[in-house]
Amino acid sequence: MIEFDERLIDKVAKELAAMPEKATPVLSQAINRAMTSGRAKAATKARETYSVKAGILKQGIVIRRANRNNLYASARFKGSPVPLAEFGAKPQGRTKAGKRRFLRILAKEKRQVEMQHAFMINSGGKNLVGEHPAGSPQRIHWLYGPSVPQMMGEQRVIDEFERRAKEVLVERVEHGIEHALEGGFGGIR
Secondary structure, three states: OOOOOHHHHHHHHHHOOOOHHHHHHHHHHHHHHHHHHHHHHHHHHHHOOOOOOHHHHHHOEEEEOOOOOOOOOEEEEOOOEEEHHHOOOEEEEEOOOOOOEEEEEEOHHHOEEEEOOEEEEEEOOEEEEEEOOOOOOOOOEEOEEEEHHHHHOOHHHHHHHHHHHHHHHHHHHHHHHHHHHOOOOOOOO
């Protein structure tokens, strides 16, 4: 949880004492930028472990934005398990015995895993990885990796999100104060 340092709020109030109506826009914009920067940094940190596209991770973070009436923002992780094809699945040639094809998948910590009985198809523009359960060649078991909340919910990822958000919050508040003092936010009443 990211909390305001009271000194930051006091600084905004002191610097913008002559124009108090500009204090809330400065704070709300700084909070929103801090949340989006934290989301990007968290996705980068999670990609150090999982070989999944950053866009998939970012889509799984829902940010509730702050506004002038409510200086509160939150981030929530959501999503279902990600199809295994999104983890760098690549069909390979024949096995050493020359009999079957196999899939090579970049799993956790970017280690390659060979899946002997799995196959990959394109269905409706999406790549899917599946396998036939033993004894029933007509049935298909679709394979999935971890969900976005599982990948982003690791403590080191959350810590990185908070660290980056706090850093950007301070930078953006200072920038917002300068912008307001130079005559920015002109249309605000």
